[in-house]
Amino acid sequence: xxxxxxxxxxxxxxxxxxxxxxxxxxxxxxxxxxxxxxxxxxxxxxxxxxxxxxxxxxxxxxxxxxxxxxxxxxxxxxxxxxxxxxxxxxxxxxxxxxxxxxxxxxxxxxxxxxxxxxxxxxxxxxxxxxxxxxxxxxxxxxxxxxxxxxxxxxxxxxxxxxxxxxxxxxxxxxxxxxxxxxxxxxxxxxxxxxxxxxxxxxxxxxxxxxxxxxxxxxxxxxxxxxxxxxxxxxxxxxxxxxxxxxxxxxxxxxxxxxxxxxxxxxxxxxxxxxxxxxxxxxxxxxxxxxxxxxxxxxxxxxxxxxxxxxxxxxxxxxxxxxxxxxxxxxxxxxxxxxxxxxxxxxxxxxxxxxxxxxxxxxxxxxxxxxxxxxxxxxxxxxxxxxxxxxxxxxxxxxxxxxxxxxxxxxxxxxxxxxxxxxxxxxxxxxxxxxxxxxxxxxxxxxxxxxxxxxxxxxxxxxxxxxxxxxxxxxxxxxxxxxxxxxxx
Amino acid sequence: xxxxxxxxxxxxxxxxxxxxxxxxxxxxxxxxxxxxxxxxxxxxxxxxxxxxxxxxxxxxxxxxxxxxxxxxxxxxxxxxxxxxxxxxxxxxxxxxxxxxxxxxxxxxxxxxxxxxxxxxxxxxxxxxxxxxxxxxxxxxxxxxxxxxxxxxxxxxxxxxxxxx
Numbered sequence: 001x002x003x004x005x006x007x008x009x010x011x012x013x014x015x016x017x018x019x020x021x022x023x024x025x026x027x028x029x030x031x032x033x034x035x036x037x038x039x040x041x042x043x044x045x046x047x048x049x050x051x052x053x054x055x056x057x058x059x060x061x062x063x064x065x066x067x068x069x070x071x072x073x074x075x076x077x078x079x080x081x082x083x084x085x086x087x088x089x090x091x092x093x094x095x096x097x098x099x100x101x102x103x104x105x106x107x108x109x110x111x112x113x114x115x116x117x118x119x120x121x122x123x124x125x126x127x128x129x130x131x132x133x134x135x136x137x138x139x140x141x142x143x144x145x146x147x148x149x150x151x152x153x154x155x156x157x158x159x160x161x162x163x164x165x166x167x168x169x170x171x172x173x174x175x176x177x178x179x180x181x182x183x184x185x186x187x188x189x190x191x192x193x194x195x196x197x198x199x200x201x202x203x204x205x206x207x208x209x210x211x212x213x214x215x216x217x218x219x220x221x222x223x224x225x226x227x228x229x230x231x232x233x234x235x236x237x238x239x240x241x242x243x244x245x246x247x248x249x250x251x252x253x254x255x256x257x258x259x260x261x262x263x264x265x266x267x268x269x270x271x272x273x274x275x276x277x278x279x280x281x282x283x284x285x286x287x288x289x290x291x292x293x294x295x296x297x298x299x300x301x302x303x304x305x306x307x308x309x310x311x312x313x314x315x316x317x318x319x320x321x322x323x324x325x326x327x328x329x330x331x332x333x334x335x336x337x338x339x340x341x342x343x344x345x346x347x348x349x350x351x352x353x354x355x356x357x358x359x360x361x362x363x364x365x366x367x368x369x370x371x372x373x374x375x376x377x378x379x380x381x382x383x384x385x386x387x388x389x390x391x392x393x394x395x396x397x398x399x400x401x402x403x404x405x406x407x408x409x410x411x412x413x414x415x416x417x418x419x420x421x422x423x424x425x426x427x428x429x430x431x432x433x434x435x436x437x438x439x440x441x442x443x444x445x446x447x448x449x450x451x452x453x454x455x456x457x458x459x460x461x462x463x464x465x466x467x468x469x470x471x472x473x474x475x476x477x478x479x480x481x482x483x484x485x486x487x488x
Numbered sequence: 489x490x491x492x493x494x495x496x497x498x499x500x501x502x503x504x505x506x507x508x509x510x511x512x513x514x515x516x517x518x519x520x521x522x523x524x525x526x527x528x529x530x531x532x533x534x535x536x537x538x539x540x541x542x543x544x545x546x547x548x549x550x551x552x553x554x555x556x557x558x559x560x561x562x563x564x565x566x567x568x569x570x571x572x573x574x575x576x577x578x579x580x581x582x583x584x585x586x587x588x589x590x591x592x593x594x595x596x597x598x599x600x601x602x603x604x605x606x607x608x609x610x611x612x613x614x615x616x617x618x619x620x621x622x623x624x625x626x627x628x629x630x631x632x633x634x635x636x637x638x639x640x641x642x643x644x645x646x647x648x649x650x651x652x
Contacts, residue, residue, distance in 0.1 A: 012616040
């Protein structure tokens with residue numbers, strides 16, 4: 001062995017020692033490794049996001065959602081949604097024994113209830129290649145929106161590029177409900193033309209659906225993901241966010257996706273690492289992330305942010321003046337960091353030399369209302385609520401500082417909750433088209449967590465709250481007496 | 489820094505076929521390191537390793553020597569990347585002919601990265617994984633004599649570059 005060979009060995013060991021090795025891209029259940037291909041490249045990430053549901057991210061932004069076994073740890077058995085261009089190869093059938101016919105899509109050939117055993121997506125259309133062993137032509141995604149609306153759970157809902165004016169392009173709208181696609185063309189989301197790629201639900205039946213995913217693409221360059229589910233803890237969500245990445249289709253940037261859920265009640269849009277488009281909206285207006293420095297806060301109460309490579313250390317300062325130093329977590333090869341601490345009130349970012357790069361006062365909830373509306377000449381802003389229990393939320397008026405705390409008080413499935421002292425408020429299900437309080441229409445102040453919240457101006461107690469459906473028929477009536485409702 | 493045993497390409501590779509999950513978890517770091525060495529690009533190593541695992545997974549029931557199969561697959565995956573990356577670099581050079589100044593390679597790894605892929609692969613498999621010529625030949629799908637020739641040419645070139 002000569003000197004050159006020794007140097008080569010040393011050089012290789014040095015390089016190998018400095019190899020970036022993330023956690024295996026698969027989540028806990030390695031069995032969900034799906035040898036599918038997306039535009040010619042094997043899937044990169046398979047992440048279990050909930051029991052029975054995995055999110056697989058392929059190259060070039062291709063995404064698919066696949067359902068697994070009963071406990072979510074079994075090999076994937078069926079693809080429920082996929083983005084255009086997501087090609088399922090023959091080999092996938094070994095793990096995905098059965099890919100269901102994308103119901104809700106126009107069938108060029110009747111399926112007779114049989115299942116599509118193999119399909120791929122071309123130009124936004126789900127094309128069924130094989131129908132239980134029989135080669136078929138295709139199933140077009142060019143259906144009516146109503147067909148899409150009626151697509152049952154566990155089926156493919158794919159929206160493609162417009163081919164002719166009769167094609168229905170999907171609409172991505174904040175607050176989109178499970179299976180509730182607003183039929184509009186040329187949808188603008190946060191100032192960008194958006195196209196919904198797919199939706200899916202979590203759960204086996206509509207009644208059990210407690211979360212959903214929205215995948216959409218904006219200007220062919222941005223991919224966003226919503227997750228709203230009550231089955232995941234905040235830590236699980238954050239852990240998932242740290243693992244899911246979607247490749248930028250043009251620049252091949254890996255985007256860390258920050259998911260929406262517990263503690264992150266607003267969707268987060270990442271244009272590129274370190275560049276967050278919006279953290280939420282009020283009345284359709286984009287709420288930019290806080291901070292102009294290398295660390296950008298996404299949500300005030302969670303203090304999640306992305307950090308540039310210049311940030312070597314982040315210090316959290318708490319109310320009691322205690323501190324905690326952390327290094328930005330590497331979540332992408334581009335050096336983007338994801339940091340989180342729900343209790344921090346001050347965030348300090350330092351570079352490698354210990355110089356202070358940025359100081360961020362973590363804003364309060366007041367800076368991030370979730371919705372707004374007016375009732376009785378008073379503007380209300382909805383700031384927070386517990387989606388799981390619906391037991392607590394705040395509505396502030398901007399005129400006299402009155403705030404209001406709901407203590408729950410569910411009634412039935414139309415008006416999900418009504419309570420208040422002086423003010424009437426509650427949650428509405430979607431079958432409710434209008435709600436009146438003592439004969440006067442109440443103002444719906446926004447959608448939150450799949451339901452709408454209404455408020456009505458203070459009045460004489462008790463009051464009669466009536467919910468009407470779209471035909472004008474009263475579907476629920478309730479008398480509310482809030483004399484015992486708590487004040488904050 | 490201590491190195492883990494590079495089972496992906498190491499001698500005495502696992503002959504008994506393990507459960508894929510265990511195999512995947514165990515071999516993942518080594519596969520990523522090997523991909524890094526074969527490409528010289530840290531950023532693509534994980535993706536290429538994942539591609540290789542996906543291919544192995546598809547053939548899993550039929551594979552006898554899983555580690556060797558993964559190693560060969562990874563070598564091929566990296567070779568494909570090397571080709572496409574080479575074409576991409578050539579296009580960039582043409583596009584920016586007047587703007588890009590190329591620095592001389594004064595580092596051993598730079599010189600290795602500049603080698604033709606097969607020469608580089610031979611060096612990696614020989615000096616990092618300590619594979620015998622026959623095993624390297626299997627991974628590269630060539631004759632052992634070709635391995636010897638490739639290694640000789642690679643070393644000769646490196647001497648001219650780093651030991652002028």
